[in-house]
Amino acid sequence: MARRVIMLAAGGTGGHIFPALAVGEYLQDAGWRAVFITDRRGKHMIPKHFSAITIAAASPFAENWWQRIARLSRLGCGLVAALGAIIMRRPKAIIGFGGYAAVPPLVAARGLGVPIVIHEQNASMGRANRFLVRFAKKCATSWQHTKGYAQNNHVPTIVTGTPVRAAFHRLGVDGYQPPDAEGMVRLLIIGGSLGASVFGDTVPEAISRLPAALKTRLHIVHQVRPEQIAAVEARYKQNGISAKITPFIADMAHEMAEAHLVICRAGASSVAELAAAGRPALLVPYPDAMDDHQTANAKGIHDIGGGWLIPEAEMSAGSLAGKIAALVADPSRLTIAATNVLQLAKPQAAADLAEHVLALTKKGGAA
Numbered sequence: 001m002a003r004r005v006i007m008l009a010a011g012g013t014g015g016h017i018f019p020a021l022a023v024g025e026y027l028q029d030a031g032w033r034a035v036f037i038t039d040r041r042g043k044h045m046i047p048k049h050f051s052a053i054t055i056a057a058a059s060p061f062a063e064n065w066w067q068r069i070a071r072l073s074r075l076g077c078g079l080v081a082a083l084g085a086i087i088m089r090r091p092k093a094i095i096g097f098g099g100y101a102a103v104p105p106l107v108a109a110r111g112l113g114v115p116i117v118i119h120e121q122n123a124s125m126g127r128a129n130r131f132l133v134r135f136a137k138k139c140a141t142s143w144q145h146t147k148g149y150a151q152n153n154h155v156p157t158i159v160t161g162t163p164v165r166a167a168f169h170r171l172g173v174d175g176y177q178p179p180d181a182e183g184m185v186r187l188l189i190i191g192g193s194l195g196a197s198v199f200g201d202t203v204p205e206a207i208s209r210l211p212a213a214l215k216t217r218l219h220i221v222h223q224v225r226p227e228q229i230a231a232v233e234a235r236y237k238q239n240g241i242s243a244k245i246t247p248f249i250a251d252m253a254h255e256m257a258e259a260h261l262v263i264c265r266a267g268a269s270s271v272a273e274l275a276a277a278g279r280p281a282l283l284v285p286y287p288d289a290m291d292d293h294q295t296a297n298a299k300g301i302h303d304i305g306g307g308w309l310i311p312e313a314e315m316s317a318g319s320l321a322g323k324i325a326a327l328v329a330d331p332s333r334l335t336i337a338a339t340n341v342l343q344l345a346k347p348q349a350a351a352d353l354a355e356h357v358l359a360l361t362k363k364g365g366a367a
Contacts, residue, residue: 005033006357007091007114009082009106011057011099011128012041018252018269019121020097022163022350023357024050030354035089037082039101044248055081057101061127078104086112092361095119095353096136098129110135115360119353121162121268124291125149137360140353142268147291160353161346162272167253169347171277176338178331179260185214185328188259189222190249190270198284198312200228203263204235206320214325215241221255223248253277261327261334266298266309274307275344280337281307282323284315306341 006027010016017038024034028050036042036052046052055078058071082105086094093115096102109116119140120129125148133139139155142162149157179185187207191199199222207220220243224232229245236243249255252273256262262281264270267289274281283301285294295311302309308323327333 003033003090003092004031005035005089005091006361007035007037007086007089007094007105007109008097009037009094009102010042010097011101012039012043012045013099014045015121015267015269016097016099016102017042017045018165018273019119019163019350020095021046021050022165023095023119023354025165026163026350026354027358030358032358035085035091037085037101037105038099039078042099042101053081053085055085055101055104057099057104059100059127075100075104079108082108083112086114093117093357095357096129096132097121098126100128103128103132106132106135115357117353117357117360119160119163120146120149121272122293123147123268123296124293138356140356142272142349147293158352158356160356161349162268163350163353164269164272164276164346165253165350168256168273168276169345171253171257171279172275172342172345172347174257176278176280176335178334178338179217179328181331183217184219185217186258186260187218187220187222187324188255188262188264189220190252190262190264191223191225197225197228198315199263200224200232202315202317202320204232205317206324207241208235208239209317209321210325214328215239218242220244221246221249221259260331261324266294266301268293268297271297271301271344272346272349274301275341276347278338278342278345280327280334280341282310282320283307284310284312287312300344301341304340304343306337306344308337 008020010020027034039057043054056074057078058074062068094109096106096118116136117138118136123143139157140160226247266283266285283298298309301307
């Protein structure tokens with residue numbers, strides 16, 4: 001019986017892992033075995049029902065030459081491990097979702113003649129994908145015009161959108177219910193898959209400034225860095241606020257289903273999940289993102305009335321508290337935003353990307 005394995009290579013952040021999971025779900029439902037290959041950060045995000053391989057990886061860019069040598073050595077170790085994994089599992093194709101953990105397996109796949117497809121989630125192509133795209137049979141993007149993609153490399157390009165797991169699209173179908181006038185108000189606060197220190201500092205302070213009557217109605221799920229958990233828990237407890245504090249949210253779709261308002265970064269995966277689920281959000285782009293692509297992502301939602309863009313430099317505790325209070329006081333604004341953001345949903349993205357990959361396997365391009 002022929003092996004039916006597709007490998008998915010992704011860097012160790014949610015922005016790379018979560019689109020890969022969406023495609024992995026589709027492949028699994030179609031009768032294929034999805035095998036993930038990532039670094040140690042990414043492995044803990046992959047559900048147990050998937051196979052996952054951990055390799056060494058690092059960015060080769062560093063100020064000091066000895067750091068560059070050390071990082072290149074890690075990539076070399078990752079390449080050896082990836083070669084072994086591909087030879088043992090003999091995938092029919094491999095999909096790269098960006099990040100430096102995707103470099104060793106895709107280079108190994110190139111050497112072994114395994115067809116490669118690359119997916120770029122952001123409006124500006126990352127460094128790893130800029131390097132890897134030359135090896136690809138196809139390049140899939142989330143945006144019609146992706147910056148940093150050399151058009152002269154002759155790699156066919158398809159626009160699929162960002163793959164999102166089916167659970168989020170089911171939320172969009174089910175619809176959004178705003179908070180009742182005197183009922184519970186549920187806030188979901190996400191600082192990205194690895195947390196964001198500003199969310200652990202400014203957001204709890206903003207919540208503490210809300211009117212007492214509103215604070216008694218709040219239930220908060222707040223993702224923060226591990227080193228901030230104790231301080232954030234103490235801050236909420238001091239204000240008598242019901243809160244669940246965690247360094248990682250394993251079931252994001254469940255938490256988003258419960259949320260009346262989301263406060264989050266504006267990475268491609270976060271934006272795609274909000275659009276699929278139809279949830280209003282206050283979007284705080286990461287200011288140091290390459291080519292400021294998170295601001296472009298957030299602006300796309302803001303411009304259609306699906307959420308509100310707040311530059312990090314302008315996110316004071318006082319202004320954030322005022323914004324939250326105003327939205328809760330007028331739930332119709334939340335409902336309108338939830339409806340509007342659904343315009344950006346791409347429910348077929350995972351299927352489209354997966355089917356393009358499977359089409360390559362029918363051409364007999366892999367071992």
